[in-house]
Amino acid sequence: MSVFLQFLFSGLTIGAVYAMVGLGFNIIYNATSIINLAQGEFVVIGGLLMWLFSESMKLPFLISALLAILFTGLIGLLMERLTIRPVKKKDLLLMIMITIAVSIVLRGLLMFKFGKDPYTYNPFTEGDPINIYGAYIQQQTLWVIGITSLCIILMYLFFNKTMLGKAMKACAVDPTAARITGINVERMVMISFVMSAMMGAVAGIAVTPITLMEYDRGPMLAVKGFCAAIMGGLGRGRGSVIGGFIIGILESLTAGYIHSGAKDAVALIIMLIILFFRPAGIFGSKTIIDLRRF
Amino acid sequence: MMLMEIKDLTVSYGGIKALRSLNIAFEEKSIVSIIGANGAGKSTLLNTIMNLVPAESGEIFFQGKRISDIKSHELIKLGISLVPEGRMLFSHLTVRDNLHLGAYAFFRTLGKKEVRKRAERVYELFPILKERRDQIAGTLSGGQQQMLAIGRALMADPRLLMLDEPSMGLAPMLVKDIFNVIKHLNSQSMSILLIEQNARAALKMSHYAFVLESGRLASQGTGASLLNDEKIKKAYLGG
Numbered sequence: 001m002s003v004f005l006q007f008l009f010s011g012l013t014i015g016a017v018y019a020m021v022g023l024g025f026n027i028i029y030n031a032t033s034i035i036n037l038a039q040g041e042f043v044v045i046g047g048l049l050m051w052l053f054s055e056s057m058k059l060p061f062l063i064s065a066l067l068a069i070l071f072t073g074l075i076g077l078l079m080e081r082l083t084i085r086p087v088k089k090k091d092l093l094l095m096i097m098i099t100i101a102v103s104i105v106l107r108g109l110l111m112f113k114f115g116k117d118p119y120t121y122n123p124f125t126e127g128d129p130i131n132i133y134g135a136y137i138q139q140q141t142l143w144v145i146g147i148t149s150l151c152i153i154l155m156y157l158f159f160n161k162t163m164l165g166k167a168m169k170a171c172a173v174d175p176t177a178a179r180i181t182g183i184n185v186e187r188m189v190m191i192s193f194v195m196s197a198m199m200g201a202v203a204g205i206a207v208t209p210i211t212l213m214e215y216d217r218g219p220m221l222a223v224k225g226f227c228a229a230i231m232g233g234l235g236r237g238r239g240s241v242i243g244g245f246i247i248g249i250l251e252s253l254t255a256g257y258i259h260s261g262a263k264d265a266v267a268l269i270i271m272l273i274i275l276f277f278r279p280a281g282i283f284g285s286k287t288i289i290d291l292r293r294f
Numbered sequence: 295m296m297l298m299e300i301k302d303l304t305v306s307y308g309g310i311k312a313l314r315s316l317n318i319a320f321e322e323k324s325i326v327s328i329i330g331a332n333g334a335g336k337s338t339l340l341n342t343i344m345n346l347v348p349a350e351s352g353e354i355f356f357q358g359k360r361i362s363d364i365k366s367h368e369l370i371k372l373g374i375s376l377v378p379e380g381r382m383l384f385s386h387l388t389v390r391d392n393l394h395l396g397a398y399a400f401f402r403t404l405g406k407k408e409v410r411k412r413a414e415r416v417y418e419l420f421p422i423l424k425e426r427r428d429q430i431a432g433t434l435s436g437g438q439q440q441m442l443a444i445g446r447a448l449m450a451d452p453r454l455l456m457l458d459e460p461s462m463g464l465a466p467m468l469v470k471d472i473f474n475v476i477k478h479l480n481s482q483s484m485s486i487l488l489i490e491q492n493a494r495a496a497l498k499m500s501h502y503a504f505v506l507e508s509g510r511l512a513s514q515g516t517g518a519s520l521l522n523d524e525k526i527k528k529a530y531l532g533g
């Protein structure tokens with residue numbers, strides 16, 4: 001029982017990160033229909049910048065976190081400005097390939113700056129793990145889950161209660177309609193990249209003390225976050241959160257009960273099953289893609 | 295001064311010319327209609343004015359100001375609103391949200407209170423929308439959706455309201471209601487640019503009209519004069 005709980009807790013931790021990556025996918029997808037495969041790099045950048053500011057430059061915790069989030073947001077902004085906006089023909093496949101290229105470039109830059117070693121820093125709060133029915137849960141795990149929950153709530157409020165959020169959703173549903181009602185679609189696309197980068201950074205900052213962080217974690221995070229997002233049906237925030245936790249827990253159980261080398265296969269197998277049974281479920285129908293082109 | 299002046303406008307999709315050297319001008323506070331067969335280029339004209347479709351050549355002036363290069367989302371601030379063909383509502387959002395998004399460009403300058411006031415004015419015009427303000431737009435009936443599309447455009451309090459086939463797919467009774475609303479808006483000195491399949495009804499209520507044929511201006515005149523034009527009668531009014 002306690003062993004199972006232990007696996008469950010570590011699954012929840014990593015699942016929370018997948019959920020945040022999935023949410024990041026959804027933010028951009030909701031405004032543009034683009035699948036941003038550089039989403040994982042945002043998480044890595046968040047964690048590594050946090051290390052840079054707090055450990056290497058010895059800045060206070062909150063300031064380091066804030067700077068890491070803002071800088072990652074800036075990278076999201078630059079990515080949109082330099083690689084997405086200039087593209088004249090907004091072909092969806094082309095845009096997705098651009099995001100892959102961006103992720104490769106970002107990885108190169110990260111390796112150049114940070115090398116191949118993993119980094120970590122102290123958990124947010126000191127203290128012993130909490131014992132629950134014989135299983136131990138680290139305080140940082142509670143932070144990760146708490147922060148993820150907060151992000152989910154903030155996203156929900158943003159997209160459903162604020163004019164800006166509604167306008168962003170409107171862009172995805174019908175960019176032409178959005179334009180004629182006075183919504184600056186290009187601006188919304190930019191905001192979506194910044195928000196999603198910042199969301200990734202938050203996840204990276206929270207999880208690095210538990211999982212460590214190195215320059216090439218991005219692609220795996222992206223694959224799993226993407227899997228979480230399609231499990232819930234792309235564009236649905238709640239779905240991707242649930243998907244993220246399911247993948248995290250399944251991975252952790254697989255690693256614990258079967259073999260730790262097998263855990264990365266879980267997300268891929270889930271993805272293949274989805275692709276196999278509902279190939280259209282991932283992107284919606286072709287006409288919807290056409291309608292959503294911005 | 296003319297409210298709108300279109301000079302030598304040519305628009306193509308790929309190689310196909312949808313508008314050819316079009317010259318159109320009309321005055322403020324009038325109802326102006328564009329008639330023409332399917333594919334004549336009517337929607338293209340409105341979409342080009344709104345800068346949703348790029349012009350190949352030619353210029354467009356609104357109140358004497360050249361607007362050819364002004365982005366769609368800025369045009370609404372100058373006082374041009376479009377009720378597009380097929381309505382293009384935000385079908386997943388509520389009636390109220392659709393209306394509020396119609397004033398999106400003005401939120402900062404007007405404030406929430408004024409936006410609500412504008413919504414109240416739309417509700418006065420279309421009371422059914424008030425009853426259904428919390429309903430998801432996609433679940434409204436066709437007539438109600440058209441009312442909402444018009445209401446959304448009115449939220450910008452436009453000087454020029456452009457409507458692309460507002461009667462499409464509606465029962466005759468509803469069409470009459472919509473036309474009455476258009477006349478009412480015009481009586482409050484809003485300028486109207488109307489595309490209408492039902493040429494007779496359109497000409498009857500128009501001060502002026504333009505006839506498009508394969509992207510060319512075939513004819514123009516007051517509503518009354520075109521109603522009595524033999525050629526127009528034959529081609530568009532069923533003999």
Ligand SMILES: Nc1ncnc2c1ncn2[C@@H]1O[C@H](COP(=O)(O)OP(=O)(O)O)[C@@H](O)[C@H]1O
Pocket residue numbers: 307310311312330331332333334335336337338339
């Ligand atoms: N997006 C488009 N791409 C290519 N051709 C188009 C497009 N929209 C309209 N057309 C063509 O341009 C011409 C004018 O169309 P349109 O302006 O929609 O006419 P109308 O509104 O009078 O029915 C038609 O021949 C139509 O097929």
Ligand SMILES: [Mg+2]
Pocket residue numbers: 336337338379
């Ligand atoms: Mg048309």
